[in-house]
Amino acid sequence: MSDEEPVDILPTLRKECLTKCPAPKAAYEACIKRIEAKGEGDCEAWYFDMLTCVDHCVAPKILKYTK
Numbered sequence: 692m693s694d695e696e697p698v699d700i701l702p703t704l705r706k707e708c709l710t711k712c713p714a715p716k717a718a719y720e721a722c723i724k725r726i727e728a729k730g731e732g733d734c735e736a737w738y739f740d741m742l743t744c745v746d747h748c749v750a751p752k753i754l755k756y757t758k
Contacts, residue, residue, distance in 0.1 A: 704753055705746075708752075711748050718737050
């Protein structure tokens with residue numbers, strides 16, 4: 692066994708994959724601007740749409756890091 696601390700690769704992969712999801716990211720950012728202007732509401736649905744797109748990209752990539 693190695694004494695090295697394990698590294699969580701998921702945040703790095705999600706950041707890379709976010710560039711492959713421009714439409715959901717743009718919709719989420721537009722929602723955030725609307726909420727900031729109104730002062731109420733939430734962007735939960737848009738966030739989960741963006742995260743679903745990112746996770747579809749991450750899924751095949753993360754398998755090579757699992758043992």
